[in-house]
Structure formats: C-alpha cells, structure tokens
Amino acid sequence: xxxxxxxxxxxxxxxxxxxxxLKEIYKLHEKSGAxxxxxxxxxxxxxxxxxxxxxxxxxxxxxxxxxxKSKGVMLTERGRQIALTIIRxxxxxxxxxxxxxxxxxDEVHEIAEQLEHVVSDELIELLDKHLGHPKxxxxxxxxxxxKGRFVKMSSKPLSDCEKKDKVKFIGVAEHSNSxxxxxxxxxxxxxxxxxxxxxxxFDKSFQVKINGKDRKLLSRDVVKNLLVVLL
Amino acid sequence: xxxxxxxxxxxxxxxxxxxxxLKEIYKLHEKSGAxxxxxxxxxxxxxxxxxxxxxxxxxxxxxxxxxxKSKGVMLTERGRQIALTIIRxxxxxxxxxxxxxxxxxDEVHEIAEQLEHVVSDELIELLDKHLGHPKxxxxxxxxxxxKGRFVKMSSKPLSDCEKKDKVKFIGVAEHSNSxxxxxxxxxxxxxxxxxxxxxxxFDKSFQVKINGKDRKLLSRDVVKNLLVVLL
DNA sequence: ATACATATTTAGGCTTACCTAATTATAATT
DNA sequence: AATTATAATTAGGTAAGCCTAAATATGTAT
Numbered sequence: 001x002x003x004x005x006x007x008x009x010x011x012x013x014x015x016x017x018x019x020x021x022l023k024e025i026y027k028l029h030e031k032s033g034a035x036x037x038x039x040x041x042x043x044x045x046x047x048x049x050x051x052x053x054x055x056x057x058x059x060x061x062x063x064x065x066x067x068x069k070s071k072g073v074m075l076t077e078r079g080r081q082i083a084l085t086i087i088r089x090x091x092x093x094x095x096x097x098x099x100x101x102x103x104x105x106d107e108v109h110e111i112a113e114q115l116e117h118v119v120s121d122e123l124i125e126l127l128d129k130h131l132g133h134p135k136x137x138x139x140x141x142x143x144x145x146x147k148g149r150f151v152k153m154s155s156k157p158l159s160d161c162e163k164k165d166k167v168k169f170i171g172v173a174e175h176s177n178s179x180x181x182x183x184x185x186x187x188x189x190x191x192x193x194x195x196x197x198x199x200x201x202f203d204k205s206f207q208v209k210i211n212g213k214d215r216k217l218l219s220r221d222v223v224k225n226l227l228v229v230l231l
Numbered sequence: 232x233x234x235x236x237x238x239x240x241x242x243x244x245x246x247x248x249x250x251x252x253l254k255e256i257y258k259l260h261e262k263s264g265a266x267x268x269x270x271x272x273x274x275x276x277x278x279x280x281x282x283x284x285x286x287x288x289x290x291x292x293x294x295x296x297x298x299x300k301s302k303g304v305m306l307t308e309r310g311r312q313i314a315l316t317i318i319r320x321x322x323x324x325x326x327x328x329x330x331x332x333x334x335x336x337d338e339v340h341e342i343a344e345q346l347e348h349v350v351s352d353e354l355i356e357l358l359d360k361h362l363g364h365p366k367x368x369x370x371x372x373x374x375x376x377x378k379g380r381f382v383k384m385s386s387k388p389l390s391d392c393e394k395k396d397k398v399k400f401i402g403v404a405e406h407s408n409s410x411x412x413x414x415x416x417x418x419x420x421x422x423x424x425x426x427x428x429x430x431x432x433f434d435k436s437f438q439v440k441i442n443g444k445d446r447k448l449l450s451r452d453v454v455k456n457l458l459v460v461l462l
Numbered sequence: 463a464t465a466c467a468t469a470t471t472t473a474g475g476c477t478t479a480c481c482t483a484a485t486t487a488t489a490a491t492t
Numbered sequence: 493a494a495t496t497a498t499a500a501t502t503a504g505g506t507a508a509g510c511c512t513a514a515a516t517a518t519g520t521a522t
Contacts, residue, residue, distance in 0.1 A: 005248040005276065005479075017236035017509065038470060045236065051510050053471055058508090070470055070517060101357040114349045120342045126332040236509075248479065269500055282480050284501055289478095301487055301500055 016117055018059055019086050020045065023116075025065060025075055026083035035072030084148035090116035091137035092127050098138040099131065105138040106180035139180070140171025140190050140227060158194065158206065158218075158226040165196045167228035174225035186216060194228065247348055249290055250317050251276065254347075256296060256306055257314035266303030315379035321347040322368035323358050329369040330362065336369040337411035370411070371402025371421050371458060389425065389437065389449075389457040396427045398459035405456035417447060425459065 014022075024044050028036045038056070042049040060067035064079035075083060093115040097108040125146065128134075135151055136142050142150045155170055169192045172179065183189070188210060197215070198207040204220040218226070245253075255275050259267045269287070273280040291298035295310035306314060324346040328339040356377060359365075366382055367373050373381045386401055400423045403410065414420070419441060426440040435451040449457070 005251045005278070020236045047236070048511060049470065101361055103357070111349065111351050111354050118342065118345045123342050126334070130332055279481060280500065
C-alpha cells in the first residue's frame with residue numbers, strides 16, 4: 001500500500017480537514033444549540049464561505065453531517081462520534097502538556113490542535129491511563145470517554161449567581177489567550193472558591209472574595225465567562 | 232492569516248512531504264555515504280519515481296538539497312538541519328512512547344512518524360527535558376541535540392567482532408518489526424553484555440553468552456544487525 | 463409587498479503532491 | 493562499439509482543499 005506524505009488519508013479514513021470541520025461543527029452546535037451556519041463555520045475555521053459550502057457537501061455525501069441547503073448543518077451520529085474522538089484527544093493532550101510538560105493553560109491550544117490528529121487508538125488509551133483518566137482539561141472542559149460519553153456537570157456562569165452565593169470555579173466559557181492570561185495575572189485558578197459579596201447594579205460587576213482571602217472586582221465580561229458550581 | 236486544514240504549510244515553512252523527503256534522504260545517505268538516487272527514495276517513501284523527480288526539483292529550488300540530474304541528491308546544510316530536527320523529534324517521541332506510555336520497541340515507529348511533524352520548538356525542548364535529555368532512542372539510535380549535533384558513539388556490528396570479544400549491545404542496524412520481535416522473543420535487550428564464545432566458520436553464525444548467563448546461537452543475519460561497543 | 467442587506471451557493475481557477483505512459487539517460491554485457 | 497537493461501525524466505493527468513467573483517437565496521425594514 002502506497003503511503004501518502006500529505007496526510008490526506010484515503011478511503012474510509014477521516015482527513016485532517018474533515019476532522020477539523022466536524023470538531024468545529026460540534027463546538028458551534030454546543031454553543032448555539034441550533035444548526036450550524038456556513039458563515040459561522042467559515043469564521044471559526046478561517047476559511048472562505050464558498051470553500052465551506054463545497055466541503056460540507058462532500059462530508060454530507062459521506063453521511064458525517066446532515067445538510068439542508070442554505071439552512072446549515074448538523075452532525076450525524078457518526079460525525080458526532082468522530083468529533084468527540086478529536087475533542088477527547090485534544091483535551092487529553094492539553095492535560096499532558098500542562099501537567100507533565102509544564103506548559104501554561106494559555107499555551108497549549110495550538111499544540112493540542114496538532115496532536116489531536118495523531119491516529120492511534122492504543123496511544124490515546126495509554127495516554128489517558130498515564131494521565132490517570134482525567135475528567136477535565138486544564139480549562140475545565142470535560143473530556144469524553146473512549147465511547148464519547150461525558151460525565152455531565154451542571155456548571156453555570158458566575159454571572160447567573162446571586163449575592164452571597166459561594167461557588168467553585170471549575171471552567172471557562174471563553175478560551176482566548178487574553179482572558180486566560182487575565183485570570184492568571186489576577187491569580188484566579190480552577191478550583192478556587194468564590195464568594196459573591198456584592199453585585200453592582202449599574203454595570204453588573206461582581207465583588208468577590210477568593211478562597212476567603214483576596215477581594216476582587218470582576219467585570220461583567222469576566223463573570224459571564226467564569227463557569228462555577230454552587231457549594 | 233488564513234489557516235490551512237490540510238497541513239500543507241505555506242511560505243518558508245516545511246510541508247509534511249518535504250520533511251519526509253529530507254528525513255529519508257538523510258537516512259539513505261547515512262547508510263550508503265553516497266548521493267541518494269531517485270529510485271532509492273521512491274522505494275523507501277513508497278512513491279512513484281516520477282513523482283520523486285518532480286518533488287526533488289522543487290526542494291532543490293528551495294536550496295534544501297543539491298540535485299544533479301540523473302545522478303542523485305544530497306542535503307544542503309539547511310536541508311540537513313531540518314532533517315536532523317525531524318529525526319530528533321522522532322526519536323524523542325519514541326523514548327516517551329516506550330518509557331512513559333509503556334509501548335514496546337516494535338510498536339512505536341508509526342506513531343512517532345506522526346508525532347515527529349508536530350511543530351513547536353518549545354514542546355520539543357520541554358519533552359527533551361521531561362525525558363531527562365536522553366542520548367539514544369529505544370533502538371539505540373542516537374538523538375541529535377537541538378543544534379543537530381550527535382554524541383558520536385563508535386559502535387560496530389557484532390559480525391565485525393572476534394572470538395572472545397566481550398561487548399555491550401547498544402543498538403540495531405535493522406529496524407524491522409520482525410527483527411525487533413525476534414530479539415524480544417530471544418530475550419536480547421539493549422545494554423546486554425555479549426561474550427563471543429565461538430564463530431562457526433561455515434555460516435559465520437555466532438555462539439554468544441548473554442549477561443554471563445544464557446548461551447545463544449545467532450545467525451549471520453542477526454549478528455550483522457546487532458550494534459555493539461567493546462567492553 | 464418591495465427593496466435592501468446579508469448569507470449562501472455556483473462557476474471557474476489554483477496549488478500541492480501524487481499518478482501513468484512515453485521518452486531519454488546511464489550502466490552493464492556482449 | 494552496439495545492444496540491452498535499468499534508472500531517471502518529461503508530459504499530461506487527477507483529487508483534495510482552498511480561492512475570487514458572480515449569482516441566488518433568505519431575512520429585515522419600510
């Protein structure tokens with residue numbers, strides 16, 4: 001069998017491009033709950049909308065997504081399973097990069113985007129074992145198991161909390177480096193305990209006490225993106 | 232800047248195909264010491280010779296190799312540095328796969344062939360550190376440092392040894408799974424001490440004592456592919 | 463309901479990295 | 493030196509994934 005040095009895998013295999021499309025469709029669907037539009041996909045993938053239309057027609061023909069012309073796309077069960085496999089790999093690699101190699105949580109995304117495409121079931125299961133079967137990545141995003149199942153956690157944005165609520169910070173809704181770096185600079189880490197001391201009516205900013213020590217003022221944009229569970 | 236989901240990197244970047252060509256040219260040159268022929272490259276890369284001719288013209292134009300029509304190719308210094316970077320990454324990943332994840336030495340090549348193309352200088356240096364700056368991979372192949380330098384070891388095939396020589400087995404010249412698995416089954420491991428007890432004149436097979444315990448008969452094909460250093 | 467803006471698709475092209483078949487070099491043999 | 497075998501190259505294609513520009517839907521505001 002001939003090799004293919006460009007990683008455009010043949011036959012029943014999923015190509016790099018396919019994997020990325022499916023992953024982004026999954027993530028966009030998670031956010032909106034609705035069908036995913038061509039333009040939304042084009043935006044996150046940084047690919048021309050016309051090219052996206054082309055491509056989704058191809059993967060629709062492969063039954064990885066269902067496609068209604070001019071209306072958007074949805075993953076089929078097969079497409080969803082592939083997407084979840086990629087997400088599982090991405091998040092496991094992120095755990096490894098942070099916990100074992102010493103990267104910071106705002107440095108791992110790009111590298112994990114490459115590692116997530118490495119093909120080897122045995123590798124990913126051994127990696128999972130090596131890491132101690134983590135349930136979440138360094139940003140608090142849940143890691144699906146080998147069958148694509150999550151341990152569903154009922155977190156909500158801190159912005160949905162009320163005065164006097166005591167919560168645990170378990171994830172971020174926004175993954176931009178600038179936000180992650182803001183949190184690092186502010187010394188706010190996953191697992192921290194937050195007590196809502198007051199909410200400013202005018203701008204909806206939160207005064208919180210962190211781990212019973214530091215008091216901090218968090219803007220609306222910040223509290224909307226901190227995912228917490230009530231304690 | 233637009234992304235490229237197919238990993239055909241643009242501009243000054245090296246594409247996957249380029250990296251593989253450069254790596255194989257390096258390895259073939261190491262073996263033969265001479266210019267690398269189109270057909271030899273076609274053979275190891277499992278790519279049609281006509282395609283190879285095409286491709287080497289492209290990377291010659293980029294000054295990664297020097298190419299003399301119908302005579303073969305050689306790496307330029309720049310090409311050599313890229314090849315060594317890929318080899319460094321490949322071997323570091325192999326160490327990780329075997330030492331940290333528990334793979335066997337005959338199971339890691341394919342996976343490392345994928346991992347070697349992940350692009351991140353910081354990743355590879357942290358991996359190197361994490362592994363304790365290993366000097367060789369699980370097959371005894373030396374790992375170049377970040378600048379492409381080797382700690383040159385003067386090993387030779389066991390077949391070049393004489394009766395009564397006491398040597399240490401430090402690498403393999405042949406990397407096929409069947410050979411690696413043969414060694415595993417025969418319980419011959421890197422680091423073992425071998426004493427040449429006798430050499431059969433007729434078929435050049437070796438009678439050796441391993442670690443002062445087991446006595447084994449090794450065929451000419453085997454002893455030619457065991458790399459050793461005199462003790 | 464019509465007009466306008468925005469989103470989507472169609473049509474036609476391009477590049478990378480491959481292929482086969484045909485041609486031309488090079489090397490080996492008589 | 494001429495023949496033959498082998499290796500290398502040229503010529504002409506292909507598929508995957510992208511692009512731009514033009515055409516067509518869809519949704520919104522009047």
